[in-house]
Amino acid sequence: MxxxxxxxxxxxxxxxxxxxxxxxxxxxxxxxxxxxxxxxxxxxxxxxxxxxxxxxxxxxxxxxxSALWRNVYVGESDAEAEDTLAALLIETRAHMMHVREAHNPADFEPEPATLNAWTDPKVPDSEAVPFLLRTGCLYGSAARVRDQVSELRDVGVQHLLCQTGFGAMSHAQNLASMRRFGEKVMPAFHAT
Known part of the structure; x- marks a missing residue:
């Protein structure tokens, strides 16, 4: 194939x-x-x-x-990264829900098995964003992101796909995050 x-x-x-x-x-x-x-x-x-x-x-x-995908945002601190990422995710989710409502047929009902706290429009952002931060993101200071990548390696992830730009993230935000990831996170895994 x-x-x-x-x-x-x-x-x-x-x-x-x-x-x-x-x-x-x-x-x-x-x-x-x-x-x-x-x-x-x-x-x-x-x-x-x-x-x-x-x-x-x-x-x-x-x-x-076997690959695992994650949004990645490396900030100057854990708090800054979480605040920045949460705001970006709220915008992203609002856009996703708008597009689905605008373009899906009126009688479209997603299969319940395809829904989770992030994709279910009935779940408020106050639950959806923490769910995605926990299950779909690596974020925080470089030290925290190193720990998160180590945790993934320790449970068997050998192929990690990192999406560094998403939502309404500015080019400058993306470059700064990628630079921190490249300079302060990746070297810790060079030999692994």
């Missing part, structure tokens, strides 16, 4: 999709998954790989390529 084309990752979130992608031997990408769930979902994926009859080398390669 991917020969000779570029590699494809399938986006997964439910346990069943992790297992099915494992059976099919497809690389995976997931987001908005709490740290405490990652080991469990990676194990479900590995079980699916085994059920699919894939050899040891293929299994190791698929597990190595």
């Amino acid at each position: 991917q020969q000779p084309g570029p590699p494809l990752w399938r986006s997964v979130i439910s346990p069943g999709s992790f297992r099915e992608c494992g059976r099919l031997g497809m690389p995976i990408l997931t987001a908005r998954l709490p740290v405490e769930r990652i080991k469990e979902r990676w194990a479900t994926y590995a079980a699916g790989i085994d059920e699919g009859g894939h050899d040891t080398q293929t299994k190791a390669q698929l597990l190595r390529r």
Whole structure:
């Protein structure tokens, strides 16, 4: 399916999709998954790989390529980063909800399994933003973000996709955050 084309990752979130992608031997990408769930979902994926009859080398390669996506904002302090990121997320969510309301058919009802505190329009921002900060973001001072990346590594994440620009973030904010990440976070993981 991917020969000779570029590699494809399938986006997964439910346990069943992790297992099915494992059976099919497809690389995976997931987001908005709490740290405490990652080991469990990676194990479900590995079980699916085994059920699919894939050899040891293929299994190791698929597990190595399993990707986790996070918004990343490295601020000058934990408080500044949280305040900045929360404001950006509120704007982003308002836009997302507006677009869905404006462009989905009037009778459209999302599947309940596709909703979480971030995507459910019935959930107030006061619950949605903390949910996304906890499950979809790396943020804070460089020291805090290093700790968050270490925690992800310790639960088995080997392939981390970092989205550094999102919402109404200014170019200057993005560059400053990326510079802090590159200079103060990434060097800690050079040898790992």
